[in-house]
Amino acid sequence: MALAGFLNPLQELAPPMQMAEAADGGGASSSGSLQGFAVSQQQESEWCWAAVSSSVANFYGPTQWTQCGVASAELAPLNCCGSDAGGACNQPWYLDRALTRVGHFDHISASSAPFAGVQAEIGGRRPLGCRIAWAGGGAHFVALGGWLIAADGSLYVNVCDPLYGPVSKKYDDFVSAYITAGDDWTHSYFTIGTMLVAGGGAAPNPNSPISA
Amino acid sequence: MAIKTPPGPALGTQIVGRAVNDLMPDRAAAAVAAGGAAPQVSQPMPRYLVKLNDLTDVNFLVKAVQIGWRYLIVGAGPAAIADVKQVPSGAPSFDSLIHGDFADRLAQAADLAAQQYGSHPDEFEARILEIPSIQMSALWLHGPRDVFFSTLGGQSGKQPSMLEDTSFVLRAVQAAAAKRKTTTQKVDKMPNPEETGLQGAISELIKAALNLNETARQLGQGQVQGQGQPKRDAPSGGPAAGQPGPAPLPAGSDSDPAAPLAGEAYDLSAGRDLANYGEPTGGAAAAVPALLTLDMAQVRAFLHACMTSTPRVTYGLGKKIPSLSSVPGRDFTQVDCSGFVRQALRLGTNPTLAFPDGSVVQHDWIDKQGFAKSTPAAAKQSDGLVRIAFLRPQDTSSHIGHVVLIAGARTLESHGGTGPDSRDWTATSWQASTFVYVLAHDTSVAGGDAMPRTLALAGAARPTTFTVQHGHRYRATLVLSGLEQFASNGLIAGRLQGYGFSNVIVTGSGGTRVAEGTWNGPDTTGQLDSHIVSIVEIPV
Numbered sequence: 056m057a058l059a060g061f062l063n064p065l066q067e068l069a070p071p072m073q074m075a076e077a078a079d080g081g082g083a084s085s086s087g088s089l090q091g092f093a094v095s096q097q098q099e100s101e102w103c104w105a106a107v108s109s110s111v112a113n114f115y116g117p118t119q120w121t122q123c124g125v126a127s128a129e130l131a132p133l134n135c136c137g138s139d140a141g142g143a144c145n146q147p148w149y150l151d152r153a154l155t156r157v158g159h160f161d162h163i164s165a166s167s168a169p170f171a172g173v174q175a176e177i178g179g180r181r182p183l184g185c186r187i188a189w190a191g192g193g194a195h196f197v198a199l200g201g202w203l204i205a206a207d208g209s210l211y212v213n214v215c216d217p218l219y220g221p222v223s224k225k226y227d228d229f230v231s232a233y234i235t236a237g238d239d240w241t242h243s244y245f246t247i248g249t250m251l252v253a254g255g256g257a258a259p260n261p262n263s264p265i266s267a
Numbered sequence: 268m269a270i271k272t273p274p275g276p277a278l279g280t281q282i283v284g285r286a287v288n289d290l291m292p293d294r295a296a297a298a299v300a301a302g303g304a305a306p307q308v309s310q311p312m313p314r315y316l317v318k319l320n321d322l323t324d325v326n327f328l329v330k331a332v333q334i335g336w337r338y339l340i341v342g343a344g345p346a347a348i349a350d351v352k353q354v355p356s357g358a359p360s361f362d363s364l365i366h367g368d369f370a371d372r373l374a375q376a377a378d379l380a381a382q383q384y385g386s387h388p389d390e391f392e393a394r395i396l397e398i399p400s401i402q403m404s405a406l407w408l409h410g411p412r413d414v415f416f417s418t419l420g421g422q423s424g425k426q427p428s429m430l431e432d433t434s435f436v437l438r439a440v441q442a443a444a445a446k447r448k449t450t451t452q453k454v455d456k457m458p459n460p461e462e463t464g465l466q467g468a469i470s471e472l473i474k475a476a477l478n479l480n481e482t483a484r485q486l487g488q489g490q491v492q493g494q495g496q497p498k499r500d501a502p503s504g505g506p507a508a509g510q511p512g513p514a515p516l517p518a519g520s521d522s523d524p525a526a527p528l529a530g531e532a533y534d535l536s537a538g539r540d541l542a543n544y545g546e547p548t549g550g551a552a553a554a555v556p557a558l559l560t561l562d563m564a565q566v567r568a569f570l571h572a573c574m575t576s577t578p579r580v581t582y583g584l585g586k587k588i589p590s591l592s593s594v595p596g597r598d599f600t601q602v603d604c605s606g607f608v609r610q611a612l613r614l615g616t617n618p619t620l621a622f623p624d625g626s627v628v629q630h631d632w633i634d635k636q637g638f639a640k641s642t643p644a645a646a647k648q649s650d651g652l653v654r655i656a657f658l659r660p661q662d663t664s665s666h667i668g669h670v671v672l673i674a675g676a677r678t679l680e681s682h683g684g685t686g687p688d689s690r691d692w693t694a695t696s697w698q699a700s701t702f703v704y705v706l707a708h709d710t711s712v713a714g715g716d717a718m719p720r721t722l723a724l725a726g727a728a729r730p731t732t733f734t735v736q737h738g739h740r741y742r743a744t745l746v747l748s749g750l751e752q753f754a755s756n757g758l759i760a761g762r763l764q765g766y767g768f769s770n771v772i773v774t775g776s777g778g779t780r781v782a783e784g785t786w787n788g789p790d791t792t793g794q795l796d797s798h799i800v801s802i803v804e805i806p807v
Contacts (some may be wrong), residue, residue, distance in 0.1 A: 058339060058374060059381035061270040061393055062309035063632065065341070069282040069305070096368070100402045102444070104517075135402035191318025193400030193446055205289040216418060218402055223290045228352075228362065233397045235316050235334045 186243030190237025545625025
């Protein structure tokens with residue numbers, strides 16, 4: 056693939072063996088990931104919650120949930136797959152409610168999860184939803200779909216971002232500096248394969264935040 | 268080369284290489300095992316970020332802070348992005364590895380930027396601009412003017428075809444205003460009394476939008492093209508940017524209005540330079556208001572004198588008028604388009620406007636002064652405004668630009684084959700490819716015109732009321748003064764939305780703004796505010 060002239064000259068990266076020898080430390084890396092899990096690109100600028108929730112639903116099993124379908128259900132009587140698409144439907148919303156809607160919300164935690172907690176969720180084949188509060192205002196929902204411990208001991212997470220796509224990032228940076236310093240992981244949304252519901256599902260959490 | 272990348276951090280490539288080894292080991296190893304090329308990394312682009320609370324007006328770029336560097340990785344698979352972060356008091360370190368469409372889109376943006384600006388006479392620095400709070404990201408060419416190629420949608424999350432994003436700055440301001448409003452509504456759960464519905468007349472809406480002094484900084488130039496305005500480098504109806512340009516127009520035809528006929532150019536190369544770039548001048552121009560007070564009677568008299576002089580003044584490529592007091596037919600007998608318009612504006616202003624020569628230079632000057640952008644179609648209206656329209660050299664087969672004044676749907680210009688002249692403005696042919704700005708009030712118009720529901724506002728004939736009807740769409744030209752000029756378009760748009768207008772678009776900057784919106788309230792008649800110089804119902 057040729058790149059624009061102003062990005063040249065390209066530099067060849069050293070082969071893995073040379074890099075490994077040059078790296079500090081040693082040992083083998085380890086990792087875990089959710090095979091088959093991906094978050095689709097959000098179809099409206101404020102629909103990170105719809106993208107994450109519908110993607111989680113489709114990971115757990117074949118469903119009819121689409122982004123606009125989740126939005127229509129949550130924002131009724133708006134028709135987000137039709138006449139209201141792109142207008143009133145394009146608004147921030149609550150991920151816990153959207154996950155509840157699709158039947159895969161377990162619980163919410165008003166904090167980040169430790170790396171071991173991420174490993175546990177991925178090991179249990181459960182995507183973990185995360186709310187990032189941008190430094191300077193606004194927020195965004197993503198999901199974690201994997202982890203990696205590099206040979207030098209560095210901890211990484213695989214972020215499934217409905218805006219940017221798949222992002223690999225150091226765990227510590229994801230907690231407090233997703234794009235820049237101060238982008239904080241404020242809430243964790245634990246999911247479950249099959250939600251046992253009674254009386255129409257879990258009640259909305261009055262303290263859950265919205266994001267887009 | 269017109270696009271450059273500054274040197275990246277000394278260890279940047281090593282940092283990226285280690286991250287690829289850690290995070291993409293299968294890909295790198297597979298490439299080597301297969302005897303293929305190992306992944307390659309590009310030169311880095313500095314990566315900037317703007318926070319939501321710094322995005323309050325179109326000058327927000329000055330608040331962009333460099334947070335690191337972005338590299339593209341190619342070879343042995345799909346493109347990827349590696350970010351290296353930079354902190355003030357520490358060594359650079361790995362930030363992120365991004366796979367997938369976003370990386371492909373950045374590569375496309377870089378290709379397009381190189382096509383469009385790689386041979387530009389000005390120099391640009393390739394940067395990345397991130398505004399995550401409003402879901403916007405772009406390749407940013409920073410130079411004499413700032414150019415953007417969006418790599419994240421920002422409008423509806425949809426990814427349009429890659430084009431230069433001429434509305435990036437304005438969309439960002441509008442999106443930030445909307446985001447702040449939404450966040451405030453959701454968090455506070457308090458009804459905003461300004462959003463409880465229209466209680467008064469349209470003048471109150473506009474006044475509320477204008478009585479703003481959120482910032483004491485002068486607005487910079489707007490970046491957005493108005494609706495119907497052809498995008499730079501992507502003329503309306505032409506192929507998408509990045510594709511072959513429009514077919515050359517027939518030379519010497521009316522599609523190339525400044526192309527000289529026989530006898531109108533003695534030195535085509537020098538004349539073209541003079542027509543496009545004008546005669547050299549020295550000194551900085553004084554600041555001018557964003558809407559001129561132009562004596563159109565003087566301008567029309569000058570045109571008339573040129574057309575009726577003996578000998579008649581004709582077109583001459585690169586020909587200029589010697590002085591402000593030059594007499595047509597005696598002191599000059601030929602003039603090109605920019606020379607004519609320059610003299611017309613100098614004669615019609617008091618004090619004399621320091622308007623430059625050369626249509627390209629004039630275009631840049633008008634843009635930098637913050638005159639409100641308009642459209643070729645809007646210039647068909649007899650709305651009491653004088654507009655100026657520019658046809659760029661690259662949009663003509665002769666590579667000679669053109670400039671005209673427009674008032675009352677008629678041009679005032681000097682064009683090839685005739686010289687000083689006045690023709691119908693139809694917004695077709697070459698006129699459709701022009702860049703149009705609102706320049707002044709037509710002080711010789713007595714008010715009123717043939718267009719229903721269009722108000723030409725001038726002098727004593729200015730109507731005092733106007734009726735907005737439910738579901739109808741309107742375009743108003745606003746003239747601001749004093750602190751009002753500092754109000755951001757996003758803020759004005761937000762207020763208008765809050766009062767019941769939807770799909771609001773506000774363009775322009777400084778003292779002149781053009782606002783469009785659809786009225787969702789009941790039919791209402793109200794007093795027209797003095798800030799409104801024209802208001803027109805537009806088709807929906």
